[in-house]
Amino acid sequence: MFYNQDLALRFPKGRFAMWSVYSFTGASILASIVFSLLLFLSIDDDPVMQLLFGGLAVIFELGKFFAWYEVGERHARRNYLGMFSALGFYAVLAAISIGGSVGGINSATNKAQEHVNVQQSKVNAFNMQIEAIDKQISLNNTAAEKYIQMERIATGVTRIQKENSRLREEQQTLAMQRDNLPLVSQGSVIGLIESLARSLNIEAVTAQLGLVVFLSVLLDFFAAFFVGLIGEENRFRHQFRNLKPVTIEGFTPIGAENAERLTHFSELDRLDEPELSPSQVYSPYEQAVNALSSNQVNCSKRAVSKYLNITNDEVDEIFAQLFTEGVVTQKANKHYQWQGVTSQA
Incomplete structure (x- = not known):
């Protein structure tokens, strides 16, 4: 009828909480595996080698989280030597995983940046053509001034004016085509990278690398936190079931350790009872x-x-x-x- 003092502080998490924990854990592990696959699959173009490297990435990811689970288990058993060995194994696998995540996220970010660069290149090409026409018109105007000085307006100046009119029409057509290009779909990540670069006064490449490393480490720690939470909850449920109270509806024999604990608590309860007066x-x-x-x-x-x-x-x-x-x-x-x-x- 008594619980351990630590266990009495709370009850096991409900079904909704545990489903949420398992969902977050599965999603974070899956994301980490996908980013590691992006790195390992890019090592070789041979399908057989890609299959081998892909399997290696999955093994590393699952082994990493199992090693972290073992860290919690051995710490709970006070096996500190085994805990540090599992922690070292986890650190090695975590470094590989973070590297894979950095490569995967960086690759996805580069592709988004390439799309922006392609769109910007098209705009720059139209701008260069428009600037070239402006220069040609300027040269024609200079030539027209010379024809005027030579009093050859009818032959030279008229021809130059027609040429300039054609060039201006071509310039307007190019400007309309440039303005009709689809807007550059700058993703939120690209905008964040540029904002970080401006605020920190660094290059966009450096800001991109820092952001990618931060996201990779955060993803790895996020998954490790929920894996550790699942292990802690499983240990708590096991202890909670072993120390449930004895009732008539569900009587279960108690072990020797729990029997001694109950006897100890009974003696403490008797010692804590106030001394009764004769009238009581x-x-x-x-x-x-x-x-x-x-x-x-x-x-x-x-x-x-x-x-x-x-x-x-x-x-x-x-x-x-x-x-x-x-x-x-x-x-x-x-x-x-x-x-x-x-x-x-």
Whole structure:
């Protein structure tokens, strides 16, 4: 009927909480495996080698989280040497996993950046063509001024003006095509990288690398946290089942260790019980017999009522019982006389 003090602080997590924990754990492990696969699969283009490297990535990922689970188990058993060996094994696998995640996330980020660069290149090409037309128009205007000086307006200037008109129409067409290009879909990650680069006054490549490393480490620690949480909850449930109270509806035998613990708690409970006064242990009749037999009070109703602090009706009932049992007798003057409990046998 008693629980361990540590176990009494809470109850096992409910079904919804555990399903949430398992979902977060599975999603984080799956994401870590996918990013590691992106790195290992890029090592070789041969399908057989990709299959081998892919299997190696999955083994490393699952082994890493099992090693972290073993860290918690050995710590709970106070096997610190085994805990540090499992921790070292986890650290090696975690480093490989973080490297794989960095490569995978960096590859995905680079692809998004390449798409932005391609779109920007198209815009830059239109801008270069428009600038070239501007330069050609400027050269034509210079030539037109020379024709004017040579008084050859009818032949030279008219031809240049027609050429400039054609160039301006071509320039407008290019500007319309440039403006009709789809907007560069800059992802939130790219925007975040550029914002970090501007705020920290560093290059975009450095900001991208820092962000990728941070996300990879965060993903690995996130998965490790939930794996450790599952191990802790499983250990707690096991201890909680072993220390459940004994009830009539579901009686289960207790082990020797729990029996000693229950005996210890029972003795502590008895030691903690306050000492009871005689009035709490004996009835008014028994207190009256004890007081009269030890000559603590006179054999009279008034003396007994005052000594026990009871009402007249209660003392009348006590003396009626004493008289019936022959413990007291009544004299001719109606006074009571104590005879003793020996006559009661």
